[in-house]
Amino acid sequence: MIPAIPSKTAAKPASRGAFIVLEGVDRCGKTTQASLLIKHLVGLGLAAVAMRFPDRTTMVGDLINQYLQSKSELDDRAVHLLFSANRWEAAPALRKTLIDDGANIICDRYAHSGVAFSSSKPSLEDNLDWCRACDVGLPAPDAIIFLDIAQEEAEQRGGYGGERYEKKEMQQRVRKRFSQLQEMDEKDGRIPWFIVNAAQTIEEVQIEINEIVEKTVEKVQSEEQPVGLLWKEETKG
Template identity: 45%
Template sequence: MARRGAFVVVEGLDRSGKTTQTDILRQRIQEAGKEVACVKFPDRSTPIGKMIDLYLRSQSDLDDHVVHLLFSANRWELASTILSHLEQGKLVLCDRYAFSGIAFSVAKILPSQPSLSTTIHSEQSFGKLSPINLTWARAPDSALPSPDLTLFLDVSPEVAYTRGGYGEERYEKADMQSRVRSVFEEIGREVSADAGEGKHGNGKWIVIDAGREMHTVTEEIWRHVQPLLDGVESSVGRLWAHDCCESGTWNSFNFF
């Protein structure tokens, strides 16, 4: 099998340094003489991306289900482009991906809905849409190209609060960021468990302590990405290629 480019995703909480570290990583890859294609989600330049931009800047209000589907549609807009870059042997470097979409959507319901396993509706619930759970949130992204490596930049909401620009967008609130972090942690555990069992579908998940000095974070990221510079021999995986619910991992977190 011919080698293809590697697909690397940088995830993390708001103000964790994702965009800065992604840009530094892009420069280092280019300096190493390798081709790299950069993607950032949401892509606010597309028609769908412009709707998302208005929402994130609190200039429009949309139902949470609609918002989630818009973010997913934004990723599908570029899915064929990502595959094309990989086939051409380029390393694709992505700032946020489907994991963020799931984490932020599910985090919204955690305070008032600790468990979504029941199918019994109270009288007050009739006429209301069901809250977003992991099964529903994951479905629109099923079969998207899967990253070979996801680097999760972990930073506490307290540290993020001290960084410039914090609080400018809708989700940049300490309580929300804390809930998002807990969902990301569970996603990481599930992906890591699958990788340990040799399952191919969601790639490898690495947690990076992004609360440290920037240079230290940069060097740790490079150690994980450098082995992928010459590409990979496996075919491109697809997100949620197996039924992860069977493992019981999601159930143990009482999200559905």
């Protein structure tokens, strides 16, 4: 998930890194664009680290992986708590990477995906607030880049349908939840969303994302704001 931490003898960076999250429905191209973005930032001389959720390499992640591959059955609330726990177990390393190492994090899915997918299940469709509450207080992204693609086109991409959630009706409900979460974040005003048309060529999408991320990194470095808390009002004084 996170590469080796630099030597302890290294000087503490002057500013923290930016936390960028790529979101979208399945097969929208997040993983491809995250990889290209890492290479772009490194090419600019910026430290960049890749993260991905769920992180299937941990004990919690292994349980999630079995569930997603339909090798086990779990209660919907239990599954949501596992996804949330998977993010919480990574939170200390995430903060260390941003603050102590000053590295930018490019994350393929995060809490918004967890909430969107869980609350799209019939058993939890009226429990959006409960789903969000499990992740309140996690490190907050500095920007969410949503790769927008029509359901019909996503279904034509390689590998579609290989996991539990890759079903048309589910993906349509997830898309609506993402829109609802975007509206909530925009009303709150602390987590900016950027919508990118993922139906463009890989190169065209990459150009848009690079521009967004470069501006976000510059903003984070110039304002020197602390890492925010996800969906939680921060006390002052």
